[in-house]
Amino acid sequence: MNTFGDNLKRFREVNGFSQQELAEKLGTTQQRISEWERNKVEPGLYNLLRLSKALGVGLDELTEDLEI
Numbered sequence: 001m002n003t004f005g006d007n008l009k010r011f012r013e014v015n016g017f018s019q020q021e022l023a024e025k026l027g028t029t030q031q032r033i034s035e036w037e038r039n040k041v042e043p044g045l046y047n048l049l050r051l052s053k054a055l056g057v058g059l060d061e062l063t064e065d066l067e068i
Contacts, residue, residue: 002065005039011055011062013026025054 012033014021019033025034026047035041043051052059 003039003041004063004066006039007062008033008051009017011057015055017055020030022054026050043061 003034012019017032018030019037021048023033028047032041036043048059048062052062055062
C-alpha cells in the first residue's frame with residue numbers, strides 16, 4: 001500500500017521537479033511540499049487539483065492504492 005506522500009514524491013521525481021520547483025509552480029513553500037510527502041499534512045481539494053495539473057496526472061493516479 002502507498003501513501004499519498006509516496007505517490008506525490010514519485011510523480012514529482014518522474015517530472016524532474018525538486019520540492020522547491022514544485023512549490024513555486026503551486027505558489028506554496030518547499031516546506032509544505034515536504035509536509036505533504038511525509039504525510040504530516042494532507043492537501044485540500046484545491047491543492048490536489050493544482051498538483052494534478054502541475055504533475056500532469058489525474059486525481060485517481062495521485063490517490064491510487066492509498067491506505068484508508
